[in-house]
Amino acid sequence: MSFAALPFPEISPEIFSIEIGSLTFALRWYALAYIVGLLLGWRLCIRLVRNVEYWPDHTPPLTTQQLEQLLNWVVFGVIVGGRLGFVLFYQPEYYLSRPLEILKVWQGGMSFHGGFLGVSIVALVFAWRNHLSLLGLADLLALAAPIGLFLGRIANFVNAELWGRPTTLSWGVIFPGEAAQSCADAFGLCARHPSQLYEAALEGLVLAAVLLTLALRRKWLQSPGALTGVFLAGYGLARFLVEFVRQPDVQFVTEENPIGHALHFGTGGLTMGQILSLPMILAGVALIWWARSSHATRQPKKHAEVA
Template sequence: MRFPDIDPIAFQIGPVAVRWYGLAYLAGILLGWAYAKRLARTQRIWGDRPAPITPADIDDLLIWVTLGVVLGGRLGYAIFYQPGHFLDDPLGFFRLWQGGMSFHGGMLGTTLALVLFALRRRIPVLSLLDVAAAATPFGLFFGRIANFINGELWGRPSDVPWAMVFPGAGPEPRHPSQLYEAALEGAALFLALRFLTHSLRSLGRPGLTCAAFIGLYGLFRTIVEFFREPDPQLGFITGFFTMGMLLSIPMVIVGAATAAWAIARARR
């Protein structure tokens, strides 16, 4: 199966080209924002206590999260995957349409933005992190779709019927690992967190939703790394371990430990 011939430019107005990559990130942020507002105003999912976050808080948070995602994701990519590259080409840091975003860097940048915003507004930090975690799968889903449209971050060679020949990846059919990530890190993660927030009322246990997000993302990303081609400038770090695995496996441990702490704290 050949990779579909998708123009990375969605439309163009004069000299200004609007790319699917940018539209995908915009869609993820806006849908996540709308969903977070819905969580904030749905009182029944917060248990016995009133929601400590208002839709107005979510409106004001949008710009903070956007900066955290973009700056953190770009810095994370530079540090974890392309050390030295942006030192040789500093202006390349601003060419976002060429790709190059790290989830782990974006998560750290967003977490910092959320903590600073919560402290400034005197909002419970854990509750804000929970709401943000529940809304994040929208961005992950559309971000991986954008990777697929760009024909980047392809998978390892494979003979499965849906394997694709990606431009620039040689003649071998490969796993469309970007779609695997969209399905697991986006759709499956969203459904799991929605079950927690709406059926198990996890927002009433501050920190639990965020912990579940961290642990499940780490698990899903580790699984996908067995199908995804390691970044060429890094390859396998040691044995079969990739940089993505080394960054994600600790997330499973941290997520499980934090979930146990959040449940015990709620009981007390």
């Protein structure tokens, strides 16, 4: 292809590795993104919990000690949910025929939607066991989530994975590897949308800015569930839009279905990412409407002064 494109930066997926005998232990950028994302999200939650004026009746949904306990639960939910989500949503036949491969998390293969479900389940159980406000807890987690999403998508880019569809735009990136270059022709290399960076910007930076603005300036933490709705709708919409330029998983692409639609209707269809995002958008909008309506009914009515 004879057009301007950006070369992929020479960044190793491994930060460093140590060999002990025949074994090699490596710290990868993707693992570091999970660790840093969880720690930064935890620190943000601590600061929000300590600022009681943000919460209804000046009462945060949990204490800092309970927040430390919740961190362990969230780590479990992210890893187990993310892995099982990838297995069930994207490659069930492969992993069901090779069940031991499911345990090899270090080889890659995590699903955000699965991780979201995993965290939702552990948060529900944690709130029930500790008699906490589920919606308040959900709002807290929603504020922390974009940090991990941003770092995770940057790590996807560094790993040269989950790239986009071919493009002739000047910011297209020439990703390495036979799979990424499957669209190359006799005229040159194949450039693709850096869809990981699109998602990092939308799911991470933009969504974080919107959520923090609503929480800190608009006092939306006073409406339990509203910020959770914004997160659901915001992430779902961002992911739905990026799917138009993101290369679908290989198991969905055939000669008859080059776009990789998982659901077909007429001449169009939806990718698996779009199918999983639609319920999030609808649930998010409904939750925002319910939470804000409930908050309005709880506000004391102002009576006009008698002259």
